[in-house]
Structure formats: structure tokens, C-alpha cells
Amino acid sequence: MRSVATTLLLLHLHLSANAGSVNKGQPCSQGDNRLQAGTYQFWSDCNSQTYCAANNTCVARGCRRDDFPFGYAQGSDHIPDKCERGQFCPDEMDACQTLLSVGSACQLNRDDQCEAPDNFKELADTTGRGLNVNGSVCLNNVCMWANVTVGLSCVVENIGYTAYEAEGEFINIVSRGNCRVGLYCDSQQRVCMQNKVLGEACTADKECDSWNCMSNGACGVDASIPHHFSPWVYAVVALGIIGGMFGTLIGLFVVHRKQRDEEREKRVQYWREQNTFHQNLLQMRESARASILSLPGHGNSARSTVYSTRDGANSDDTHTPILQHAAKGSGLRNYIGDDGSSEYDEGSIVQSSRKTDGRF
Template identity: 65%
Template sequence: MLPLTLVFLSCWALVDAGSVSKGGNCTQADSRLQIGTYQFFDDCDSVTYCASNGTCLLKGCRKDEFPFGYATGATLPPLCPSGQFCPDEADVCQAQLTVGSPCQLNRDDECEPPPNAAELADTTNRGLNVDGAVCLNNVCMWANKTSGESCTVENTAYIAYGATGEFIDIVSRGNCVVGLYCDSSALQCMAEKDLGASCTADKECSSWNCLASGVCGVDTTIPKHVGTWVYVVVAIGIFGGIFGTLFGLFILHRRQRDQEREKRMQYWREQNAFHQNLLQMRQTARASILSFPNNGNSARSTMYDEAPIMQHAAPKSSGLRNYLADDSSDEGMMMQPSTRDDGRF
């Protein structure tokens, strides 16, 4: 049960730590650098620090232009003027430290710069020094050691995370002038190596990029430029893809139009054949009717025409008789009224 208890207490400490607000109680003995990240930590929250009287007070200075933890529109503590620095505790601005004085990890800005600061200052933005001053092994120094001279080296192991998981990233720093590095074995300043030379650490290469193969690679901060032919090939590929797509769509749509046109033509041919069959049937029926005797007048119709008028019989209402009409409409047999000799229907 002891390991579980320790895990529980550790988790509780991580959750509750750094949450004490202004006026709360704190202990300076809890102030430390976090393992792996080396970020400063104390019992107080992000806007206060742990004073010597065991109380969290508002921070009196800041080292960053935009400090973490402050709300939008909140009043920020002041930045320290030239010649002073704001420590990790951020309690108050202090005068820069002379060479040999104790300093905090990676706080080169806490050290007083040398007289020839402009000559020794790091202009590569690689964190080699600040105005020619460097804090190594918690001691202020000047980065003025030249080739062949003895130097001081500081190796700091950070916890990093990559695609394969957690790994250790060792950062090695020295007090050699810019363009040289402090060899960890010989503890002497040596010239940085050119592209393709064998190496064991990034600091040995002028490009600060020692490849996994053990040779100095290209500087990763330099933008990669490609030849003009690459742009030409890309442009051809883009326009070729556009015109190829348009041409393919044109062919596809034309094929679809041809298919639809063929369907309409087939439909027209079927309808025309059907119409021709109807006309042929009408003509056949008319020819059959015209082939009857008396031009289609049957004996029955003749009998009705020659029947005598009965006395006192009611007059016929219409006097219709069979009549064959052969007009241009080919409508076949039609029933039309006939006019008698006496003018009556």
C-alpha cells in the first residue's frame, strides 16, 4: 500500500501546488525547478511569489513581455531597466551579477556583460550567451574563451517527447566565443565543423544540426530553395491537370449527349413506324369497304330506302341513311343526313 499512497500524495501535490493566491501561506522550501523542464515552481499562483515571511505576495517584476497567467487588461508588473534583472521568483528587480557570482539556470541575463559585449554577443539567436555573458553551472562567466583555451561546459538533460515517445535531450553549453564550441572531453574550445564533417553533437556543427548518421547536416533554420525547373514542372502539372480535367469532362459529356441523341432517334423511328402501320391499316380497311357491292350499300339499306310510307305513320325524325365519305382525312365510314327529292330530310 505504500507505493499507492506515495502516488496519491504526489498527484495531490501536483494538483494543489502553485494555487495559493495573494495573502495565502507558502513555504520557500518548496520552491524548485521542475524535473525535466526546469521551470521554476513555488506554492503561489502565477501572479504571486512566496515571500520570506511565508506569505504569497503580488510579483514585483517580470522578465517576459507577455507573462503567463494574467487576465486580459490586468495590471502587469514592470520590466526591469538596463543593468538589472528579474529573478525566477519575480519578487523585485536586482542589479546584474559580476563574474563568479551564483546565478540561476539558463539565466545569462542575470550576469553583467563584458566590456566588449558587442563583439562577444550571440547574434545567431541560438542562446549561446546574452551580451557576451553566460551562466554555466550556476556561475556567471564571460563567453570569451578562444581556440585551444580551457573552457567550461554545462550539460543539461531535458525530457522531450517525440513520435516514439519520451526521450532525453541533452543541451550542452560553453563559454567559448561564437564560432567555437567547448569539447566535453578535452574541455577546450574548438572550431565548429562544416557541412558533411563527422560529429557527435549539434554544438560541433556550424549548422547546429548533427544528423543521426553522425555527420553535420544543413542548417534547419535556413529556408530551402528549389530550382527554377521545379516551378516549371509544378506549373505544367497544374495546368495540365486543369486542361486534362476539362477535356475529360468534355469527352464524357459529348458521349452522354450522343447516347441521349441515339435514344431520341430510336424513339422517333419507333413512333414513325407505328404511325406508318396505322396509316397502312386505315388504307387496308378503306379498300376493303370500297370493294363491297353497290359501293358498300347493302341489301338491307336498299330495302329500308325503298320501303313505302305507311299511312298515318309518324314522320321520320332524321331520315338518315348510310353514306360513305371518302375525304382526305381518311376517317373511313361516316353517317351523314341525305336530302330527299321532296326537300325533306
């Protein structure tokens, strides 16, 4: 549930944002000044920079409550001054006025309009929940001091504001009293009672020290207190982060290794296919050589020297190329063997040597 200070702040901001539309110098009616139903915002015909004066004309405001008032441009020269100590700026923001004494009439939720007691430092609300201002509180439009102790009669004010949530609108009741800080004014008995601690039964936020009465009817932890986790939670989170990092790295390594194996298998398969193809070519060449050597009249011819070694034996060099028309050679025919060495067409050399010996 929302605290009093937060509720009042939101109401004040909404008030500033929902001013009238009548500009300076134009006619207005003070009879239209009112607190709007549901939000209790002060509203007038004039815009956010003016107020409706006694002559029913919108004139420039004479004071402000906020450091950065709504409706003015940044750095504007027309922003009115804030009131000095001992004064307050009313909802109309027409002019600064002197603080009101106890028992004087004040505007709704304007604790700052009331004069502070002498022991205001002892009574002042330092929790930031808007229980009072310097020990003064405006209840039922009357200024009083928040100094009532336990068991004594107190004054309570219950205001139902219209609020909204996802399921729709609802009534948010803000209950305030004139008890000292640490006490609350019971709405039924109208006496000040001690605030309840964590876990005690409650019916409203004001009854709890934490100002947080949960839906189960017990006082809960203050909503403004940050939640602290046990050391083991941080350890588990750290281990989870580290485990996630290492898991990611290991997963990437496995995936990449699988991809490398697949690529390696493709290269091995390619090499096997190429080697098989090369072996087939060698077998074809061997078959062709055997066929040529088996032809009649070619066993001792000069052409047969192409497929024989220098000592007359058949060569086992399967890398020797198949040469056609060796007898018609036009010079030295060079080729590169598989071992990188260069050889020549021996058939051409043999025929040349025979001419030199005079055998032809």
C-alpha cells in the first residue's frame, strides 16, 4: 500500500497538471474553485501560471511551493519566489501568508500551513512518510500538534482517494492522526496506540512500524528497505555464471571439433577417390603397354625401346608415359615423372645413334 507522503506528492503533481485553461487577464470565477472528487485536488478556471483574483480575473501567481513548478519554461523570468521561513503559499498560490496558529482553519493535507510547536524537533516526523510537518498536522481542516501520547484521546482523519490498478479503480483510504511518531490513532477507540512490529495482526498501514500491512493481515517488512540475500545465494549465482561460461566454451569446442572431423573425413574421402582414379589410369597404361609389346614385329623394334630399360629388360616403372608415333619423333621429347625427374624419349635417341654408326 502507498505511504501518505507518496500519495500526497502524487496528488500535488496531478493538481498542478490539471489546472484550468483561462489565460492571464481573462475572466474567471472564484465560485469554480474546488477540490475535485476522488483526488481532492485544488482546481480553478485559470491556467498553471495564474490564479483567480477577487475581481474574477486571472492574474499571475504570487508564490510557489515547488523548486521547479509545473507550467513554467526552464529559466523563465516569470517564476514566482518561494515563501520565506514563517510563511506558506496556499493552494491558490496568490501570495505568501503567515503560518497559522493551533486551532486555525487550514487547507486539506497542508500541514505546512500550521505553526510548529516549541519542541518541534522532538515531534517532527523524520521517516519521510508525511505524518506531520515540524510536529504540526492539519486534520479535518484544523491546525493541531502531533503530540498525543499512548492511551490519550486523539483526532483521526480518514480520506478515501480514488486510485487505479490493472483490475480497475479502487478506494485508497489514508488515515491520519495527531499522535506522536511511533503511535497511531485507532479509528474505533479514538485513542493513541503503540505501533505494531513485524508479524503482528493489523488492519491498516498506519498500525505498523513498517507502514506496511500486508494482504494477509500482518505487518510486513518496510517496502522502502532493500532486500538482502544470504551469502549462499550469491555463491550459487556465481557458480551458475561460471558454469554457464564453461558450458558454453565446452559446447563450442565439441561443435567445432565435430565440424573439423567432418571436414577431415571429406578430405580423406577425396584423396581416396583421387588415388583410386590414379591407380585406374596406371592399370590402363600397363594394359596398353602389354598390348603394344605383344604385337608381331614389335618385340625388338626401335619402338620397343620406349618400354624397356637400357639393359634390355622390361621396365617396372609404371610412371612411363604412353608415347605414340615414337619413330616420328621431332627431337627430344621431355616429360616430368611422378618423382620430379626429367626423362627423354629413348626411342628417338636410339634411332639417332644407329644413323651415326652407319647401320642405316
